[in-house]
Amino acid sequence: MAEYQKYHEALxxxxxxxxxxxxxxxxxxxxxxxxxxxxxxxxxxGEYRKFIVKQTYRNEDLDTLAAERHWLQQLAHAPHIVSMVxxxxxxLITPPERGTxxxxxxxxxxxxxxxxxxxxxxxILLEWIAHGELGDFLKRAARHPKPIPNRLLWRxxxxxxxxxxxxxxxxxxxxxxxxxxxxxxxxxxNGQVATPSMLRHxxxxxxxxxxxxxxSDVEHDFAPMLKLIDxxxxxxxxxNILESPDPNPQFGVHCNMFDAGIxxxxxxxxxxxxxxxxxxxxxxxxxxxxxxxxxxxxxxxPLYALQFQSDPCPNVDPDIKRLVSICxxxxxxxxxxxxxxxxxxxxxxxxxxxxxxxxxxxxxDDYIRNLWTTALFxxxxxxxxxxxxxxxx
Ligand SMILES: Nc1ncnc2c1ncn2[C@@H]1O[C@H](COP(=O)(O)OP(=O)(O)O)[C@@H](O)[C@H]1O
Ligand SMILES: [Mg+2]
Numbered sequence: 001m002a003e004y005q006k007y008h009e010a011l012x013x014x015x016x017x018x019x020x021x022x023x024x025x026x027x028x029x030x031x032x033x034x035x036x037x038x039x040x041x042x043x044x045x046g047e048y049r050k051f052i053v054k055q056t057y058r059n060e061d062l063d064t065l066a067a068e069r070h071w072l073q074q075l076a077h078a079p080h081i082v083s084m085v086x087x088x089x090x091x092l093i094t095p096p097e098r099g100t101x102x103x104x105x106x107x108x109x110x111x112x113x114x115x116x117x118x119x120x121x122x123x124i125l126l127e128w129i130a131h132g133e134l135g136d137f138l139k140r141a142a143r144h145p146k147p148i149p150n151r152l153l154w155r156x157x158x159x160x161x162x163x164x165x166x167x168x169x170x171x172x173x174x175x176x177x178x179x180x181x182x183x184x185x186x187x188x189x190n191g192q193v194a195t196p197s198m199l200r201h202x203x204x205x206x207x208x209x210x211x212x213x214x215x216s217d218v219e220h221d222f223a224p225m226l227k228l229i230d231x232x233x234x235x236x237x238x239x240n241i242l243e244s245p246d247p248n249p250q251f252g253v254h255c256n257m258f259d260a261g262i263x264x265x266x267x268x269x270x271x272x273x274x275x276x277x278x279x280x281x282x283x284x285x286x287x288x289x290x291x292x293x294x295x296x297x298x299x300x301x302p303l304y305a306l307q308f309q310s311d312p313c314p315n316v317d318p319d320i321k322r323l324v325s326i327c328x329x330x331x332x333x334x335x336x337x338x339x340x341x342x343x344x345x346x347x348x349x350x351x352x353x354x355x356x357x358x359x360x361x362x363x364x365d366d367y368i369r370n371l372w373t374t375a376l377f378x379x380x381x382x383x384x385x386x387x388x389x390x391x392x393x
Contacts, residue, residue, distance in 0.1 A: 004034045007057040011036055014091040014119065021091065027052060028133075030207065032061040032232060037128060040087065050128040051085050053092070055119075062121060064232040069124050071199070071231035077173050078166035078183050080159055082210070082229040083127045092119050129227050130213060134263070135206035135272055137372070142270045149362045150317040152223050152372070154349045156267055157320065159226035160260035161342045163204075166228075168196035168253045168338060182219065185339045193339055198252040199236040201228065204259035206266060206273035211372075218350055222369040254332040257341075258299075261328035265300055268313050268320070276302070288325045297330040317357075319348060 001009075008026045015021035015038055024037040034057055039050045056065045075081040141148055162183045169186040186194040201208075208230040214220035238247050248254070266273050286304050287295040303321050305311045313321070323344065329335045357363040362371075 004029045004057050007034055007055055008036045011038075011053060011055075016091075019091065020089070024050075027128075028207075030230065032056055032058065032064055033230070035126075043088070051087060052126040052128050053123050054126055055123040059117065061232075062117060065122065065124065067234065068231045071234045072124070072126075074170045074199075075166055075231075077171040077180055078162075079180055079215075080162040080183060080225070080227055081166050082129060082227050085125050085127050087125060090125070092123050092125070126229070129210040129229070131211035131224060133207050134209040134211065134226065137211060138206055138266060138270060138272050141267075142272070146362060147313065147315050148267055148270065149368055149371070150315070150320065150357060151349075151352060151354070151363050152368050153264070153267055153316065153320055154345065154352060155220060155223035156226060157260075157264055157323070158219055158345050158349050160263060161257075161338070161345055163201075163226075163228045164253060164256040164260055164338060165342060167199045167201065167256055169194065170197065170199075182217075185342070193337070195249050196253050196338070197236060198238065198247075198249075199234060200252050200255045201231065201234050201259065202255070203230060203233045204228065204256065204263065206263065209263065219346070222365040224372055248332065250332070250335075250338075253338050254335050257327045257335055257338065258332075261300060261324050264320070264324040265302060265328075268316050268324070269302060271302075285330050288322070288329075291326075296326060296334045298325040298328050299330060300325040300328040317348075317352070319344075 005026065008023075011023050015023040019040075020043055021038055021040045024039055027035045027037045029035065033054050036053045036055070037050055038053055039048055041048055054065075054068075056062060069084070072082070072084050076083060165185060166183040169184070171181070171183055174180050188194045208228065210227050210229055211224040212227050214223060214225045236252065238251065262276060263273065265271070266276055269276075283299040284301045285297045285299055286301040288298050289304070300321075303313055303316075303325065323336070323341055326334065326336050327341065354360070354363045354365070361367055
């Protein structure tokens, strides 16, 4: 049994058979975390709910988990960021009356477990995000002969920008009795855009973006809502090289915006993130056609045809291509202001209906809803060049 599986099994000591909790399966495991799904019946409402226990399985990663807990507390009111949850009678909080010594986990009998820090330090509880990783979605999309519809791309772009806004301006709690609002730019007392936070996620890959049921608002409606998870590597201090008396206050925004741009390129080209040609220093650049003067160079080069090549994404709305390209401008100062690009994308989400795209069948609301939901619920089928299915099953 792999080390991480033992840590999943150890949860049975807490979520015992006679409790309201049922330990379900391992939902994922990454570099330092293990995510286990637990369901429980609310004793008051009788409702069944699910949540995720994320735990570290190496003691050296406790600081990483503590950092993640800290950032998730800061971002608690951002709908596009995974939420921590609290549950009634949480068995992972050792009641003081049990008198458990501080360095002893409740799972007795296992010497290694006994050397572990208390379970509450090794775990965080998260809302369960039901529809899997963006990477799995991309794998399925890649099997389909048609590109991802523009109106779905706009909505994904909107979700990524909301994540960038959340990190720049962590939302305050909504007034009592009001529902959580989408992430918004903060303005200062003079009506100027406030200085953003330097917070950078630094790990925005397609395994750390999950698909969730959409709220019924204009922004999502027939498209899944994307949520960002895994803040273990997030930071808000400047790397040494950039430490100067006058650091660029947009540095955090620019980094997150760039990462959102890479994810958009992956969606446009239907590349899994790990297959995206070159990361960091290896990325090639190109001048954005029609930009300037002086011309703006971008790392979104894979979206453009090189000499004698055909257009790699002829169906994509040129405005998506343009905006993604400037979010990935080589010079961070060429990247757009977050309030400008957010405003434009939200405007296009509202105005670019199926009629704007010549009423193409694949741009219609029902088609898009059907596309992503069948992609989720049907098992993947072997790729076939003859495949003319309209779904990504
Ligand atoms: N709240 C959640 N809801 C559903 N699945 C999750 C959730 N959190 C994590 N996962 C799954 O577990 C995997 C690992 O979790 P993650 O937080 O990314 O840990 P790591 O830091 O080890 O990468 C994710 O890629 C995802 O598939
Ligand atoms: Mg991860």
